[in-house]
Amino acid sequence: MRSDPTPGTATWDEVPSPIGTFAVAGEGRHVVAVLLPGTWSHAALPTDWRREPGVLAPAAAQLAEYFDGTRREFDLELEPSGTAFQRSVWTALVAIPFGATASYGEVAAAVGNPKASRAVGLANNRNPIALVIPCHRVIGADGSLTGYGGGLEMKTWLLEHERRVLAATAPAMSSRTGGGV
Numbered sequence: 001m002r003s004d005p006t007p008g009t010a011t012w013d014e015v016p017s018p019i020g021t022f023a024v025a026g027e028g029r030h031v032v033a034v035l036l037p038g039t040w041s042h043a044a045l046p047t048d049w050r051r052e053p054g055v056l057a058p059a060a061a062q063l064a065e066y067f068d069g070t071r072r073e074f075d076l077e078l079e080p081s082g083t084a085f086q087r088s089v090w091t092a093l094v095a096i097p098f099g100a101t102a103s104y105g106e107v108a109a110a111v112g113n114p115k116a117s118r119a120v121g122l123a124n125n126r127n128p129i130a131l132v133i134p135c136h137r138v139i140g141a142d143g144s145l146t147g148y149g150g151g152l153e154m155k156t157w158l159l160e161h162e163r164r165v166l167a168a169t170a171p172a173m174s175s176r177t178g179g180g181v
Contacts, residue, residue, distance in 0.1 A: 030079035
């Protein structure tokens with residue numbers, strides 16, 4: 001994740017998924033935004049963004065693989081625009097494993113500021129690259145699902161999807177290694 005974003009004209013495209021259509025934007029080879037289904041419209045996109053179908057094919061392919069259950073980590077060059085603190089939070093979010101969750105307090109501790117759980121929540125709210133920077137994996141200290149830009153129904157779906165993928169691959173993995181649970 002670059003920390004020195006250079007603003008320019010972004011290209012964008014629509015990416016279909018089982019939960020709706022994402023908007024993905026990039027500058028050159030860097031992804032600058034992944035907008036959740038239901039949170040964007042053509043009219044609300046920045047006027048300097050140009051729609052160029054296919055230009056973000058690697059991002060579209062990786063999103064499709066995520067939803068197919070064949071991708072657990074994204075391998076994209078990210079360039080989110082934000083403060084140094086926000087970028088540190090987003091870097092910590094990327095470290096939360098597929099199918100796992102972390103509390104706001106745990107993320108705050110991971111960025112070296114254990115009392116900043118509210119600030120972590122604000123950084124999550126400003127995450128411009130949803131799903132790829134997995135803010136859906138952050139939950140309340142008591143294990144409850146809390147706010148999500150796409151709504152709690154979408155957050156629940158994403159977390160359950162990741163758990164289903166893990167459950168579906170667990171038997172195959174343990175039989176390959178000869179181990180059991």
